[in-house]
Amino acid sequence: MLARRAASEGPRWTRAVRAPSIPSPWVGRQGSQMLKEKYQEEIDEIISRYPVKRSALIPLLYLAQRDEGFISEAAMKEIAGLLRLTPPQVYETATFYTMLNLKRVGKFHLQVCKSLMCALAGSDTVIGWVKTKLGIGPGETTSDGLFSLSAVECLAACGTAPMMQVNEDYYERLTEERFDRILADLKRDGTCSLKTGPFMWPEPVAVKGET
Amino acid sequence: MPKHELILLKNMMQLGYTGSLQDYERAGGYQALRKVVGKVPPADVTAMVMKSGLRGRGGAGFPTGVKWGFLPKGYQGPRYLCCNADESEPGTFKDRQLIERDPHQILEGIVLACYAIGAETAYIYIRGEFVLGARILEQAIAEARTAGYIGTNILGAGITANVWVHRGAGAYICGEETALLESLEGKRGLPRVKPPFPATHGLYNKPTVVNNIETLANLPHIVGRGPEWFASIGSPPKSTGTRVFCVSGHVNEPGNYEVPMGITFRELIYEHAGGMRSDKPLKAFIPGGASAPFLTANHLDVKLDFESVAAAGSMLGSGGVTVMEEGTDMVWAALRLMEFFYHESCGKCSPCREGSSWLVQTMRRIVAKRGRMEDLETLVDLCKNIEGRTVCAFGDASVAPIMSTLKHWRAEYVTLIQEAEAANLIKLEPAGRH
Incomplete structure (x- = not known):
């Protein structure tokens, strides 16, 4: 019942010291121009939404993550230059948020909710399926680099538990059959039609005749 | 199925309702905004909200009109509205539905709030995991901007309200209002020491109001149908209106149920959520998200309003009701x-x-x-x-x-x-x- 937490997991405030490396504030302050060259317009648009540049930090970190799949040190330094921050200022923000990956994750990042509401509906079983079908535990990636597993806290789908998020999509009311189909579809097509949304639960039904 | 009138979920309960601007307008949307912008002074809108007795739906249950009233009078300079859509409380999943199924209801509420408090910029802080929700909101904002409901010179009345979606990046604490502001400023989401409160020193140290999405979604209805109507629903005078309760755990039909405040947990769990999923009796339930203390089967007849739940030794919180059957450790x-x-x-x-x-x-x-x-x-x-x-x-x-x-x-x-x-x-x- 009680799985030992993988060493890579721990409370939020320890992420900074568990991160792969700490960029020096003084070396290579300008960083590369990689993001700027590729996404100049998008970057300008994001920065224009806020009266203070630093507010654009999380959106820009997302941009870097979309580009490379994770947030590299070079990207953090470049963003620091773009927003006139020091690299440690970028680093302290980047290490706080669990959705910002500081190391490479698999092509499909399975995030299984393990909070109480999902646990009541059997989320531990879902983590077990991942273990038997893919051979990975929380914090691990398959050797082909396709799948990573994270056991995460509440993703706001308690009524349709157990659930998992794969990259940007929610998959809810998981059963073993549905889970197998999701894995197969992801491997084959890179997406799966079982993803949910726009979310509504319970779904409106005509027969019930609400007046 | 429901014996009472639905307010927030009414539109989306219609089959085929897509949440587009056309659908929303056809259902009477943006009429409240047309009714007040440029015609009713902002102070009167605040007075309406105060009179309606609307209380924050995020967890603390603070009266919304009073919160707006804390903004410094006659302050020259920018003010901000931050919409808290960082729904991370375990047991709560109502905001996701409100955003993804009826985004314009929220946007109308946001523009009304901007008008009332004199804010020209609103940020919707949505939790990072709601990628689809953020996309739907951005699309809805674009539609509303084209139709003249958002932007500069709203409905030709010379009022400005710009709305931006800001995605969080996975941190429960950013649902706390000052942590949300820190996060929106691009920092770690560490709550600030209060006072000073956000009403005077909020986003970028400017007067700021932080309201939950469900709170804002109530505004078009209060303004459109009058505060007296709203104040008559639920269990007045302290807990007015309806609430969307999220039922999860060992019940037959978990999900979001909008009910007037003041019904009992027994009604919510057994009549709306279909009762227990097996023949095991109810052992415990959490009345308002993970932050609320557990209650037992003896508390099933407690009323779902702020005061009654507090008197039973718990809190109504975010409205996430999690049910556990006999045998749960x-x-x-x-x-x-x-x-x-x-x-x-x-x-x-x-x-x-x-x-x-x-x-x-x-x-x-x-x-x-x-x-x-x-x-x-x-x-x-x-x-x-x-x-x-x-x-x-x-x-x-x-x-x-x-x-x-x-x-x-x-x-x-x-x-x-x-x-x-x-x-x-x-x-x-x-x-x-x-």
Whole structure:
């Protein structure tokens, strides 16, 4: 019942010291121009939404993550230059948020909710399926680099538990059959039609005749 | 199915309702905005909201009109509205539905709030995981901008309200209003010391109002149909209107149910959510998200309004009702929630940062049948040293599961420990260490 937490997991405030490396504030302050060259317009648009540049930090970190799949040190330094921050200022923000990956994750990042509401509906079983079908535990990636597993806290789908998020999509009311189909579809097509949304639960039904 | 009138979920309950601007306008949308912008002074809109008795739906239940009234009068310079869509409270999933199914209802509420408080910029802080929700909102904003409901010179009345979607990046604490502001400023989401309150020193140190999405979604209805109508619903005078309750756990039909405040938990669980999923009776339920203390089957006739739930020793919180059937291990349940709080503690205040770690270690030891009797005192001691000693309400919330399960189901803790002692499995670990 009680799985030992993988060493890579721990409370939020320890992420900074568990991160792969700490960029020096003084070396290579300008960083590369990689993001700027590729996404100049998008970057300008994001920065224009806020009266203070630093507010654009999380959106820009997302941009870097979309580009490379994770947030590299070079990207953090470049963003620091773009927003006139020091690299440690970028680093302290980047290490706080669990959705910002500081190391490479698999092509499909399975995030299984393990909070109480999902646990009541059997989320531990879902983590077990991942273990038997893919051979990975929380914090691990398959050797082909396709799948990573994270056991995460509440993703706001308690009524349709157990659930998992794969990259940007929610998959809810998981059963073993549905889970197998999701894995197969992801491997084959890179997406799966079982993803949910726009979310509504319970779904409106005509027969019930609400007046 | 519902015997009462739906307000927030009414549109989306119609089959084929897509949440597009056309659909929303056809259902009477944006009429409230047309009614007031440029015609009714902003102060009167605030007065309406105050009169309606609308209270914040995010957790604390603070009266919305009063909150708006705290903004400094006659302040020259920018003010901000921040919409809290960082729905992360375990057990709560209503905002996701409101956003994805009827985004214009929220946008109309936002523009009305901007008009009332004189804010020209609103940021919707949506939790990072809601990628689809953020996309739907952005699309809806673009539609509303084209139609002249958002932007400069709204409906030709010379009013400006720009709305931006800002995605969070996965942090429960950013649902706390000052942590949300820090996060929106591009920093770590550490709550600020209050006072000063956001009403005077908020986003970028400017006067700011932070409102929950569900609160804002109520505004078009209050303005459109009048505060008296709204104040007559629910259990006035303290808890007016309806609320969307999120029922999860061991029930037949979990989901979002909009009901007037003041019905009982028994009605919500047995009539709306279809009752227990098996023939096992109800053992426990959480009335308002993970931060609310557990209640027992004896509390089923408590009314769903702010005061009644508080009187029963818990809180209505975010409206996430989680039901547990007979046979659920309450020590394990408390540990699961404690692990959540341990993971989500931002690390700013020592009592919470260190205490949550100690609590988890002690609880894990008890569940793994390596506990000892002193551990129960250690738990209480730790909880009392966290509660009320932190900057934000997270500390108080994090001890709720353990304190309430210890109060109602102490025998289960004792049994686990006695089993441990009987099996002589105790390792030589000093109590309270890890």
